[in-house]
Amino acid sequence: MRSFFLYAGIALVAGSGLALEILLTRITSVIAWYHLSFFVIALAMLGMTAGAIYVFMRPGLFGQAVLARRLARSSAAFAALAPLAVAWAMSGPLLPVTDLMGFFALLGFGAALAVPFAAAGVALTLALTRMGLPAGRAYGCDLLGAAAGCGLVIPLLDAVDAASAVLVVGAIAALGALAFATCDEDPGERRRSLGTCGALALALLAFAGINAAADAPPLRPAWVKGVREDPREFMHVAWNTHSRVTVSNQIALPPYLWAPGRNMPPEARLPIQQRVLKIDGAAATLMAEGAASDHAYLDWDLSTFAHRLRPSGPAAVIGVGGGRDVLAALRSGHSPVVGVELNAAIVDLHRRTMADFSTVAARPGVELHTDEARSFFSRDRRQYQVITMSLIDTWASTGAGAYSLSENGLYTVEGWLVFLRRLAPEGVFTVSRWYKKESPGETARMLALAMEALWQLGVDKPRAHLLLLQAESVATLLVSPSPFSAADLDAMQREAVRLGFNMVLTPRRLPAQPLLAELGAIDERAALWQWAERQTLDLTPPTDDRPFFFNMLKPGTWLEGQEEVSDLDLGFLGNLQATQTLVYATLVSLLLTLAALLGPLLGRSPATAEGPKQASRTGLAPATLAAALAYFALIGLGFMFVEIALLSQVGVFVGHPTLSLAVVLGGIILAAGVGSLLSGKLNVERGGAAAWLFPLIPALLVVAARVATGPVTEGFASADTSVRVLLSIALIAPPALGMGICFPLGLRLVERAGGHAVTPWLWGINGAFGVCASGLALGTSMTWGISTTMAVGAGCYLALVACARQLARARA
DSSP states (O other): OHHHHHHHHHHHHHHHHHHHHHHHHHHHHHHSOHHHHHHHHHHHHHHHHHHHHHHHHOGGGGOGGGHHHHHHHHHHHHHHHHHHHHHHHHTSOOOOOOSHHHHHHHHHHHHHHHHHHHHHHHHHHHHHHTSOOOHHHHHHHHHHHHHHHHHHHHHHHHHSOHHHHHHHHHHHHHHHHHHHHTTOSOHHHHHHHHHHHHHHHHHHHHHHHHHHHOSSOSSSOSEETTEEOOGGGEEEEEEETTEEEEEEOOEEEOOOOSSBOTTOOGGGGOOEEEEEEEETTTEEEEEEOSTTOOOGGGGGBGGGTHHHHOOSEEEEEEOOTTSHHHHHHHHHTEEEEEEEESOHHHHHIIIIITHHHHOTTTSTTEEEEESOHHHHHHHOOOOEEEEEEEOOOOOOEETTEEEEETTGGGSSHHHHHHHHHTEEEEEEEEEEEEOOTTOOHHHHHHHHHHHHHHHHTTOSOGGGGEEEEEETTEEEEEEOSSOOOHHHHHHHHHHHHHHTOEEEEBTTBOOSSHHHHHHHTOOSHHHHHHHHHHSSBOOSOOBTTBOOTTOOBOGGGTTSOHHHHHTTSOTTTOHHHHHHHHHHHHHHHHHHHHHHHHHHHHTSOGGGSSHHHHHHHHSSOHHHHHHHHHHHHHHHHHHHHHHHHHHHHHHHHHOSHHHHIIIIIHHHHHHHHHHHHHGGGSOGGGOSTHHHHTTHHHHHHHHHHHHHHHHHHHHTTTSOHHHHHHHHHHHHHHHHHHHHTHHHHHHHHHHHTTOGGGHHHHHHHHHHHHHHHHHHHHHHHHHHOHHHHHHHHHHHHHHHHHHHHHHHHOOO
């Protein structure tokens, strides 16, 4: 029974730790920006490493007689501190870093969130390295619990807001403390601990219920994107794993258009009743009262221009938002109008919560589908006259990671090929993106993406299939599988002049803007890629191997000054600054990881720093200690490189972010947990080849998964969701299973060599390198592609062979 409660405690604390990490990603994406979210989470997770190193540095505090008590207290501290740290984080603004003091403010923000993780790190380190449990079973329970915590977040955020979910997670950690408390051999201490932990769990659950039921929850984000938030401004707030959607109270305002034509008459600007929808407090769209207007103002918006050329037939809208693109298609005369919206909270507004105000879902001929657009159009067999994708950018971190934006897969060559193949021969795919005349990076990349997609579609002269118009800060691109006819070009010119839009690129004229003129004049595919490589920004067409349309900063400009980078982008976007933040976060993580590696060595007393006394301090000879440190550092690097690659690649295949979170992240951790449990079958203590060749198993399985992923995802892109989920699990499980065996087997080799005292330090090294690897892996994917990231991960496991051989040769 004692072992059962220890395993249960490990699973509960590990599960609550991962759930808290995902919730923090969501909360920080709301109160700040997705790139700052990555920085903060990296700092917070290094708290886990700090807890592990603390156990190593202060062994006197964790004697065998008080281990269970220390386990219960550190777990209870995690349960109590997590809501407090999150409440403190939500109480003030988190602003973009523009100077040194802003950087230190962000550093302090992350450090505060690291405190509860440090307590969790102490608990898990003690449980895994000091309680005498079989390494494979203990680590397996840790991973299985983490996988369960990942899955728990999905229904939890569907039921309550993120702040209330943090309280529930704290209650689960308190239950883990309760499980550890049952193992205390002192009856008096056991009763006190059980009472304290039980009361803490009940109190946290009660507060979660009160907070979730309140109209204005006492525990909520007080500042969003640097602005004080008043909950009275909202009539509805909904959370899920990839966004927080707020709906404002009803207001009368002139119609908001992305880019109105210069000739828009005053009567089209008369106020109408509207509500503002915001995703994570930044990406906004407006919902107009459906029945009270004929919506004539929509005819003057640049994003609806395709309807001037193709006014009838089936139409589709990617990203329903407030419903304006659906209304524009209906007004033009399209039927049916198919809206594909990823965010279930937004579809629910149209169907239920705000159905009477919106009226979109109830209109004849309208279909609303909650689905990922690529997945939907891969299965749908209808042909459309117009497919619209207007300014889809949520800037919202998904639960799977701060740079895993839900819209990444919409802006790749493979994605656009899916959309173009769903068009009728004369149909039009129209995309609107932001435009900056001095540095039209997004516009140029969008145009390059269209040209590459057309070449892959078999088109000889892409320019004959393209129209690019511009108004204010928006450019709209029209792409057709067939060349635009002379009648199309005459109609386009007539309507553009009437409405007041600029004709930037047509088959009859090149742009006046120099960068776009160079791009428009290219008539060979190879020349496009050569041209894109020479530009200041990364203007190469994004692919599924590099699905980062918004991150255009090249490595050569990563460390340039803030002003130089800002000049290349529209100020309100911040996507280039996001890449810089990733670089700074990774550098800070590397420095803190170096501190985790060297700190324990420098912290030793001089008397223990030489000869045999060094071995007595760590239990290992210098060469063996170096091999052990390298082994666990490589595991941290390799696991994260493979995980980031699979998240990016298979996540696009699965489609929906919620499913991706459960299948990809949960699947990796779950399969690794099973691998850890199975590692007990390998008897490395006997020596021989099996004691050091086992890292070849994950290395080969990672390579096999990489080879199989491309053909599987391409061949089954149109399969049902259930089939794609099963295939994703089949791709993920083998490499994850192999990766799961390496940590417990390495731990057993170190203990066999007499390094029992150093195992907490190794646990911390593993975590520290895993945190900095997340930034390195993202940077690798952005620069060289996901295939390279996967190859680096496989290389890390291959390098384990040399470390394992050194450990296998060592003797206590």
